[in-house]
Amino acid sequence: MTRPLRHSLLLILLAGYTAFAAGPFVWVAIMSLRTTTEIMADHFALPTIIHWDKFPTAWFNSNYNVYFKNSAMIVLSAVVILTIVGAMAAHCLARYRFRMNRVIYFILFSTIIFPPQITIISLFQILVQYGLYDTRVGLIFVYVAIQLPLTIYILESFFARIPADLFDAARIDGYSEWEIFWRVSFPIAIPAIATTVILNFILLWNEFLYAVVLITDDANRTLPLGIQRFMGDQLEDTGMIATGLMIAIIPVIIVYAFFSEKLIQGMTAGAVK
Amino acid sequence: MAVVTLDQLTKIYDRGHAPAADAVSLEIRHGEFMVLLGPSGCGKTTTLRMIAGLESISSGTLSIDGQVVNTVPAKDRDIAMVFQSYALYPHMSVKNNLAFGLRRRAVPRDEIERRVSSVAATLGLSQLLDRRPHALSGGQRQRVALGRAIVRDPKVFLFDEPLSNLDAALRVSTRGEISALHRRLGATMIYVTHDQVEAMTMGSRICIMNGGKIVQVGEPLEVYRHPANTFVASFLGNPPMNLLRAAVTDDADGRGLRIGAWRIVIPAERMPALSVGTEVIFGIRPEKLSGTPQPGATSIDGEVVQVDPLGAETIFAARIPDVDKPLFARVGPDVPIKVGERRQLGVDLSAAHVFDAQGNALHP
Numbered sequence: 001m002t003r004p005l006r007h008s009l010l011l012i013l014l015a016g017y018t019a020f021a022a023g024p025f026v027w028v029a030i031m032s033l034r035t036t037t038e039i040m041a042d043h044f045a046l047p048t049i050i051h052w053d054k055f056p057t058a059w060f061n062s063n064y065n066v067y068f069k070n071s072a073m074i075v076l077s078a079v080v081i082l083t084i085v086g087a088m089a090a091h092c093l094a095r096y097r098f099r100m101n102r103v104i105y106f107i108l109f110s111t112i113i114f115p116p117q118i119t120i121i122s123l124f125q126i127l128v129q130y131g132l133y134d135t136r137v138g139l140i141f142v143y144v145a146i147q148l149p150l151t152i153y154i155l156e157s158f159f160a161r162i163p164a165d166l167f168d169a170a171r172i173d174g175y176s177e178w179e180i181f182w183r184v185s186f187p188i189a190i191p192a193i194a195t196t197v198i199l200n201f202i203l204l205w206n207e208f209l210y211a212v213v214l215i216t217d218d219a220n221r222t223l224p225l226g227i228q229r230f231m232g233d234q235l236e237d238t239g240m241i242a243t244g245l246m247i248a249i250i251p252v253i254i255v256y257a258f259f260s261e262k263l264i265q266g267m268t269a270g271a272v273k
Numbered sequence: 274m275a276v277v278t279l280d281q282l283t284k285i286y287d288r289g290h291a292p293a294a295d296a297v298s299l300e301i302r303h304g305e306f307m308v309l310l311g312p313s314g315c316g317k318t319t320t321l322r323m324i325a326g327l328e329s330i331s332s333g334t335l336s337i338d339g340q341v342v343n344t345v346p347a348k349d350r351d352i353a354m355v356f357q358s359y360a361l362y363p364h365m366s367v368k369n370n371l372a373f374g375l376r377r378r379a380v381p382r383d384e385i386e387r388r389v390s391s392v393a394a395t396l397g398l399s400q401l402l403d404r405r406p407h408a409l410s411g412g413q414r415q416r417v418a419l420g421r422a423i424v425r426d427p428k429v430f431l432f433d434e435p436l437s438n439l440d441a442a443l444r445v446s447t448r449g450e451i452s453a454l455h456r457r458l459g460a461t462m463i464y465v466t467h468d469q470v471e472a473m474t475m476g477s478r479i480c481i482m483n484g485g486k487i488v489q490v491g492e493p494l495e496v497y498r499h500p501a502n503t504f505v506a507s508f509l510g511n512p513p514m515n516l517l518r519a520a521v522t523d524d525a526d527g528r529g530l531r532i533g534a535w536r537i538v539i540p541a542e543r544m545p546a547l548s549v550g551t552e553v554i555f556g557i558r559p560e561k562l563s564g565t566p567q568p569g570a571t572s573i574d575g576e577v578v579q580v581d582p583l584g585a586e587t588i589f590a591a592r593i594p595d596v597d598k599p600l601f602a603r604v605g606p607d608v609p610i611k612v613g614e615r616r617q618l619g620v621d622l623s624a625a626h627v628f629d630a631q632g633n634a635l636h637p
Binding site: 163165166168169170171172173174175179184187188190 | 325326327346347352353356357359360362363364373378421
């Protein structure tokens with residue numbers, strides 16, 4: 001096979017994959033600028049009039065500003081707690097030799113395999129008992145709990161690869177264990193921490209199941225629940241759903257763009273000398 | 274400068290297992306360069322880490338300048354350590370790596386600045402202060418690791434095989450730099466290595482360890498010339514000392530040895546009093562064998578089985594009748610030797626060593 005032919009085949013393959021991956025996104029983006037009536041007339045048409053006004057309408061009239069603020073508050077708080085607590089736990093599991101170390105690690109890690117439906121009833125009961133049901137704080141705790149094992153798993157494997165000599169050098173330099181964590185371990189693990197920040201942010205920003213079970217009050221709803229409000233039994237406001245989806249997706253794109261370089265570093269760390 | 278005293282220092286990791294360091298007793302004097310030498314797993318690094326405060330001490334006492342420091346944390350022992358992996362903080366510049374220890378000790382900012390600049394100038398790092406460790410070569414990283422120890426101006430310097438990650442040429446030059454540093458600072462230094470060349474060239478004294486225990490302590494040449502046992506004899510020297518099983522004969526009033534079919538008489542000043550028939554081990558350094566024996570000197574007939582011309586010298590091995598191991602000899606580069614030829618080897622018996630059957634040196 002000649003080289004130009006090989007390149008052409010590769011390009012066709014890549015173009016096909018890009019269309020497959022990006023197509024639905026582009027479609028929703030186009031629908032977000034069309035009204036529901038226009039969409040019903042022709043699902044795949046390009047907008048004849050671009051309805052930018054749908055965004056402020058969704059933001060103010062359809063309560064998206066409240067859902068957005070709730071999502072931002074809940075997800076950012078959960079990600080900050082997850083990052084700090086997860087990094088500390090991972091550092092301890094990777095760095096210190098203590099009895100039951102691997103048992104604790106295995107128990108934490110094994111919770112990853114449980115489907116969310118198994119834990120949701122007990123979490124519901126716990127939140128009701130502690131007066132945290134239908135509160136944003138309650139949902140933050142739940143989000144931290146469900147994402148902590150994966151966070152620890154990713155960070156532990158990274159921390160374990162940091163040479164022990166670095167910690168010994170810092171101890172001889174006069175630093176306490178607490179300072180060593182903040183001034184040596186944590187900065188070195190930034191690529192892995194960026195990976196967990198992105199993963200947790202995206203997963204929690206789009207999280208629906210726990211939110212729909214544990215939040216009922218409209219003032220506490222997150223964006224995925226807000227979008228769902230436009231899906232009725234009889235009719236759906238497809239245009240507004242698309243606009244809401246675009247509003248919801250923007251922070252994810254910003255976070256990804258900001259951290260993507262670190263994400264790749266984190267995923268490939270150790271692969272190359 | 275400081276005196277470091279180890280008294281019966283022991284480290285047991287797992288009960289029921291042999292101690293990693295077993296009752297190690299040693300005094301390292303003011304300004305001395307002490308090398309802990311031994312094969313992997315002999316306990317030298319464990320001993321160094323106990324001195325550093327990075328390993329707890331199972332039993333025994335460790336003192337620095339007469340003060341017992343068994344329970345004193347590493348940071349309060351006033352020591353600095355250079356690690357095998359250099360242990361540079363990868364997220365910090367060279368400058369911050371050098372200053373990291375001083376900042377914790379609340380040294381004034383301008384004093385830190387002055388010390389870092391001075392050390393960087395001494396080690397040729399001035400142009401590299403803003404670089405991160407990953408942008409440095411192995412030799413430069415090694416110098417930063419050295420600088421990080423020097424800048425602290427500690428009582429004791431500890432080195433844990435600091436040259437083992439360098440290539441051969443760089444190892445030679447860095448060896449010289451560390452020796453020069455020792456002469457200039459006059460500080461007490463403890464250096465762990467498994468490389469006998471480093472030990473011989475750098476150490477004021479060498480402490481040879483095996484199986485967690487000290488085998489012999491002494492000045493390099495003294496240890497080389499008078500090994501306490503066959504372990505030291507075979508660990509120092511390349512090729513190591515030739516060690517052959519022998520039995521005492523009644524020649525020359527019991528000074529004769531029979532090695533296979535070969536009979537020799539050891540000079541009185543080298544031969545301990547032993548009864549006839551005693552099993553011993555005869556030792557002779559390769560450089561005490563020659564390819565062309567002097568007339569009248571002791572010699573033996575051997576068949577050359579291996580020749581390694583190294584340029585500055587030639588090392589060859591010769592098999593002698595009824596002895597299972599070949600003898601290694603080190604001769605000048607111009608001695609013509611071919612594999613397969615038979616030749617007479619001269620043996621300088623005034624440098625012979627006699628060990629008992631357990632391998633301990635015997636003296637007259």
